[in-house]
Amino acid sequence: MFALIDCNNFYASCERVFNPNLxxxxxxxxxxxxxxxxxxSNEAKALGIPMGAPAFKIKExxxxxxxxxxxxxYALYGDISARVMNILGNYSPxxxxxSIDEIFLKLEGFDLFDLTEYGLKMIEVVKRSTGIxxxxxxxxxxxxxxxxxxIAKKFPARTRGAxxxxxxxxxxxxxxxxxxxxxWGIGRQYAKxxxxxxxxxxxxxxxxxxxxxxxxxxxxxxxxxxDLSGEPTLDLEEVAKKKNIAVTRSFERMYTDFEDIxxxxxxxxxxxxxxxxxxxxxxxxxxxFLHTNVHRDDLAQYHNGIxxxxxxxxxxxxxxxxxxxxxxxxxxxxxxxxxxxGIIVMGLTPDTQKQLTFFYNEDPRHKALMQxxxxxxxxxxxxxxxxxxxxxKVWKMQQNHLSRRYSTRLTEVIEVKV
DNA sequence: TCTGGGGTCCTAGGACCC
DNA sequence: TCTGGGGTCCTAGGACCC
Numbered sequence: 001m002f003a004l005i006d007c008n009n010f011y012a013s014c015e016r017v018f019n020p021n022l023x024x025x026x027x028x029x030x031x032x033x034x035x036x037x038x039x040x041s042n043e044a045k046a047l048g049i050p051m052g053a054p055a056f057k058i059k060e061x062x063x064x065x066x067x068x069x070x071x072x073x074y075a076l077y078g079d080i081s082a083r084v085m086n087i088l089g090n091y092s093p094x095x096x097x098x099s100i101d102e103i104f105l106k107l108e109g110f111d112l113f114d115l116t117e118y119g120l121k122m123i124e125v126v127k128r129s130t131g132i133x134x135x136x137x138x139x140x141x142x143x144x145x146x147x148x149x150x151i152a153k154k155f156p157a158r159t160r161g162a163x164x165x166x167x168x169x170x171x172x173x174x175x176x177x178x179x180x181x182x183x184w185g186i187g188r189q190y191a192k193x194x195x196x197x198x199x200x201x202x203x204x205x206x207x208x209x210x211x212x213x214x215x216x217x218x219x220x221x222x223x224x225x226x227d228l229s230g231e232p233t234l235d236l237e238e239v240a241k242k243k244n245i246a247v248t249r250s251f252e253r254m255y256t257d258f259e260d261i262x263x264x265x266x267x268x269x270x271x272x273x274x275x276x277x278x279x280x281x282x283x284x285x286x287x288x289f290l291h292t293n294v295h296r297d298d299l300a301q302y303h304n305g306i307x308x309x310x311x312x313x314x315x316x317x318x319x320x321x322x323x324x325x326x327x328x329x330x331x332x333x334x335x336x337x338x339x340x341x342g343i344i345v346m347g348l349t350p351d352t353q354k355q356l357t358f359f360y361n362e363d364p365r366h367k368a369l370m371q372x373x374x375x376x377x378x379x380x381x382x383x384x385x386x387x388x389x390x391x392x393k394v395w396k397m398q399q400n401h402l403s404r405r406y407s408t409r410l411t412e413v414i415e416v417k418v
Numbered sequence: 419t420c421t422g423g424g425g426t427c428c429t430a431g432g433a434c435c436c
Numbered sequence: 437t438c439t440g441g442g443g444t445c446c447t448a449g450g451a452c453c454c
Binding site: 030031032033034035036038052053054055056057059072099218219220242243244245246247248249250252253293294295339340342398 | 419420421422423424425426427428429
Binding site: 423424425426427428429430431432433434435436 | 441442443444445446447448449450451452453454
């Protein structure tokens with residue numbers, strides 16, 4: 001059996017942990033630059049706040065209903081997530097942290113357990129230890145556990161947040177209840193295609209011929225069909241090192257000057273290099289892209305990207321920044337209003353397995369330099385930068401509703417008034 | 419004025435090898 | 437008239453996830 005545990009309205013719930021006045025109140029969390037709604041409490045959902053709604057378009061709605069608005073606070077969410085996962089890891093030796101708010105547990109040898117009780121226990125302990133509400137779905141396969149989790153969340157009164165799918169009858173009922181578009185692995189395109197052939201729920205999907213599924217949805221679809229039919233096909237996946245790492249951001253306003261963009265790109269290059277070093281990887285390639293504002297059809301549009309090669313596998317900010325800059329010069333065109341840019345590093349290798357080249361290799365001093373810079377920045381809040389970066393830091397991300405980093409900064413911990 | 423930021427896997431087709 | 441059979445690697449694009 002597999003369990004899927006998922007935090008309810010995770011970001012909104014994190015905000016509530018340190019601000020209990022928000023319980024029962026509608027809460028939304030916004031994306032970077034306070035752009036769109038990316039998380040909603042149940043109350044906010046009930047008021048009709050759509051996922052992904054641009055904040056400026058629903059300003060009036062937010063005000064009218066006294067909805068509490070937060071900028072995203074990833075320092076807080078990441079830390080709370082780690083605490084929740086840590087606790088849930090006690091419930092099975094085999095686990096897969098699937099996302100910031102989801103974890104799969106493999107429950108092998110739990111035949112003598114009352115799994116519903118086991119799930120309820122998790123809910124209680126996580127709530128008591130972290131303040132975060134979770135839902136638990138348990139079933140014979142991963143994709144079914146997803147279904148069970150959805151049922152648990154949909155019927156809190158009946159399930160108390162934990163639901164087990166096990167008997168053939170429960171399986172059939174659960175799958176028939178699940179609309180095709182809500183199936184894990186079936187997105188918009190496939191849902192449309194399936195509805196066209198009169199497949200409206202998960203049960204009907206499992207009854208399709210293998211050949212059709214294979215042809216229209218590739219082996220990925222076929223694996224899903226098997227798994228959803230009760231044949232365990234999707235297993236826990238190891239938390240592998242990332243194969244790509246990206247830093248991409250929208251600018252808080254549009255930029256036209258090369259100098260401004262150059263500075264921002266240098267900062268992204270520094271960030272992405274740091275991420276590489278954190279997972280002990282080096283990169284061979286970097287893709288850099290530049291976009292104008294897609295929402296301004298009154299302005300000329302220009303999108304372009306380019307892949308640049310590193311002279312050797314590296315995670316040195318100096319080398320990566322330099323390579324990225326040559327790419328930027330080739331794709332930047334004057335006369336456009338740029339709104340977004342990003343860097344994706346690819347072809348990652350562990351830095352212990354670097355392929356050395358005969359003539360050119362990294363200056364060995366870079367490694368020591370990077371280690372020193374990383375260490376300094378950990379203690380001194382990112383004050384050591386390359387000359388090409390934002391030394392003056394004239395730009396600032398819109399974060400007008402940011403809560404404190406309650407659990408990771410000593411200066412921002414909660415105060416108790418006597 | 420204002421519209422997020424990450425990831426994964428698979429397939430087809432082209433270029434190349436013997 | 438008629439032109440083999442087996443591979444690999446890479447990339448772009450399309451689907452999906454949170």
